Amino acid sequence: MxxxxxxxxxxxxxxxxxxxxxxxxxxxxxxxxxxxxxxxxxxxxxxxxxxxxxxxxxxxxxxxxxSPLGRAQYLLHLNGIDTISDASVKLEPAFLFEQMELRDDLEDIKAQVSPEKALGLFMDKVTGQLLEYQQAFSDCFDVRDAASLKTATAIVRKMQFMVKLQKEIELVENELD
Missing domain, CATH: 1.10.287.110 (DnaJ domain)
Known part of the structure; x- marks a missing residue:
């Protein structure tokens, strides 16, 4: 060992x-x-x-x-790419706008008549998106050329946003309990 x-x-x-x-x-x-x-x-x-x-x-x-995110970050690290302390990857404005909308939606859920059900559906949506990013990362990483590693790095940044959103959803869930 x-x-x-x-x-x-x-x-x-x-x-x-x-x-x-x-x-x-x-x-x-x-x-x-x-x-x-x-x-x-x-x-x-x-x-x-x-x-x-x-x-x-x-x-x-x-x-x-x-951890799917941790594993992706570690694989990129093994290939000389730091996604933990380096946030230099530029994301599309549409993605960033979508993130703001998702956080607004999360805030709106708290005020709904049945927030628990809405929160569950919201979590399903976020989890589904995260699973799509994980598959996209896997597909890119398997190629391992410069272009695919650059794309994989951008996908990891998106995964970071989604994992953070999942944690925010869990906090709201705890507030509702």
């Missing part, structure tokens, strides 16, 4: 956007049993420290790869 490997190699998974989440979970459980610090309690301080580092790396890898 080597924590210098990328997450996919570390977990023995193919470097792809479309991963088998059950295989990821199974591999996590397998490695967790092997690397857990309790198994190293009777060994040297160095071995205990290494176990803690491996376990932390394992947890970080699994958390990243389980």
């Amino acid at each position: 080597d924590i210098q490997q990328n997450y996919f190699s570390f977990l023995g998974l193919p470097e792809s956007y479309n991963i088998d989440l059950q295989a990821l979970s199974a591999r996590y459980r397998e490695l967790q049993k092997t690397l857990h610090p309790d198994r190293f309690a009777h060994l040297s301080e160095r071995e205990k420290r290494m176990s803690v580092q491996y376990t932390a790396y394992l947890n970080e890898a699994v958390t990243t790869l389980k």
Whole structure:
């Protein structure tokens, strides 16, 4: 085991956007049993420290790869593209306008007679759009040439907006409860 490997190699998974989440979970459980610090309690301080580092790396890898957005960002990172701290990708004005409208719609839902039902339908719409972006990212990333990686980067920015909107929907849902 080597924590210098990328997450996919570390977990023995193919470097792809479309991963088998059950295989990821199974591999996590397998490695967790092997690397857990309790198994190293009777060994040297160095071995205990290494176990803690491996376990932390394992947890970080699994958390990243389980998240469709995190996985996309990580794949781009492996290809030299930073989408986490760099927001230099310009998005179309139509997309940005649509985002403003979606947030206005979310605010309007709070005032409706049956906000819970409307919120559920709104969440379905947002989730559907996010799934379309995920498929589009997968299609672009599979090509991996300069143009497709540029398109994939723009799609990840759109995914970031949609994931943030999902979190806002969840906050409104909590307010309604």
